[in-house]
Amino acid sequence: MIEERFDAIVVGAGMAGNAAALTMAKRGMKVLQLERGEYPGSKNVQGAILYADMLEKLIPEFREEAPLERHVIEQRFWMMDDRSHVGMHYRSDEFNEERPNRYTIIRAQFDKWFSSKVREAGATLLCETTVTELVRDERERIVGVRTDRRDGEIHADVVVLAEGVNGLLGTRAGLRARPRPDNVALAVKEMHFLPRETIEARFNLKGDEGVVIEAAGTISRGMTGMGFIYANKECISLGIGCLVADFQRTGQTPYGLLDQFKSHPSVAPLVAGTEVKEYSAHLIPEGGYKSIPQLYGEGWVVVGDAAQLNNAIHREGSNLAMTSGRIAAEAIGLVKSRGEPMSAANLSIYKKMLDDSFVIKDLKKYKDLPPLMHTQSQNFFLTYPQLISKAMQNFVRVDGTPKAEKEKATLKSFVKARSWAGLFGDACRFARAWR
Amino acid sequence: MNVESPVRVEDKLYYNRYLVDIGHPHVKVRAHTTPSPQLLALLKACPARCYELNDNGQVEITVDGCIECGTCRVIAEPTGDIEWSHPRGGYGVQFKFG
Ligand SMILES: Cc1cc2nc3c(=O)[nH]c(=O)nc-3n(C[C@H](O)[C@H](O)[C@H](O)COP(=O)(O)OP(=O)(O)OC[C@H]3O[C@@H](n4cnc5c(N)ncnc54)[C@H](O)[C@@H]3O)c2cc1C
């Protein structure tokens, strides 16, 4: 047993855990961080887009040091059917700014760097250490953790659970429910390597400019899900994710979807001739506001994906993780500075602070969207993309049919597929959930 | 449409780096005679194709290629069909990029 006593133990060295450990260490607290991977990031998977603002709040000078890939100057949204896509581009030279707003990153490399900053701030990190259990005292308060190392049990005033979406500890201890198939998505992803110049030519980029593509439609075969393609310096991150419940229901295979997405005529030219160097998979919390569990208790708080703090609509997760980690650490710091115990009553300030932040405000805004997308997945991910694609083709193909007739045909195809009431209902439901 | 995928997952797993904890599988399938629907779903849902049917029609797991996503846990732990833990510290998949 490690005899030392810590102010805080942080489980996990992902985005949330690093933010929490860094914030507490900077305040002079004695922090122990435990990570099961060989190095921080070795178990983590992300798209990945990094949002600068949330990291800047933790490490203002990060742009000079962090392993960043490209700053994003263009975003594409694709609505796909089997042979085409209808797209929207937003590209702006304003994103070529002094302090860019979004970057692509490679998680394993980024996490290693982030973790080095945490250790510089004074936290102790133990890798290759899986926490197996939370330790309680006779009054049922969490007072430490047990690990798979020989020196077993370690004690602290508070445990920060930053164990990610598949966190076992919190669920085993009955602090929150296990993620359900209908509130987590499974994403599979590959890393495709290419010479830098080829990437820049294919995506119309110069220097460190970057592009991200988000894609939805028949690529998910009627399941709730999305594909993504992000340009890095010398590789392309390509992946697709769908709700686990949908995989379970349909019997589709994740790798089958991925390969079909890769061979789509709109995607294949972007990854032609690449060398694949990794195949990964990870869950993403998709339940939104309604699936957020109890966030604090006697001697513990939970942050990041473990608390389902993930905005699936905007594909934001790491920034919510970093922010919740920082806010939890600030709350713990406040309790400590008052010399008070880490009781549930005192730690409730974490939830108050989080409620006031963009994290909960954003999730609340979209609280009705996840169930809507799920129950209407056939319409949103199969019927509409096909209809829109048909309509678009009808619009651009010149074949001697009078335009009025074309428009009539397009409208008819929508009404035939969804009926007037269906179309109206979908629009209302969507608008209401979005509001 | 439910196309049987011609994709060889084994080839994909070959890109990855693993430190296999020989003799300590972190996921176990409960002994059964007829597999539950949840167990059968894992044959398709596992992105590393760790689950297979044996000659007696039972579901078996080989964890060596597991990418630790947790999908099988979410589907089949509630029914008691599988037991899921993280690999011991340092073992399992080691992503270089993630
Ligand atoms: C394919 C994909 C694409 C994504 N794209 C984006 C994106 O573009 N932008 C964005 O902002 N977000 C994105 N996300 C979401 C983002 O990755 C997560 O929200 C974020 O990583 C959550 O951080 P976290 O620290 O809570 O969890 P994680 O990053 O998962 O970290 C958890 C850590 O805890 C460790 N751990 C767990 N249990 C134990 C234990 N018992 N003992 C010791 N260590 C343990 C793990 O090894 C891991 O290092 C994406 C996610 C996926 C899967």
Ligand code: SF4
């Ligand atoms: S954790 Fe994921 S990769 Fe591993 S066996 Fe389960 S489903 Fe397959």
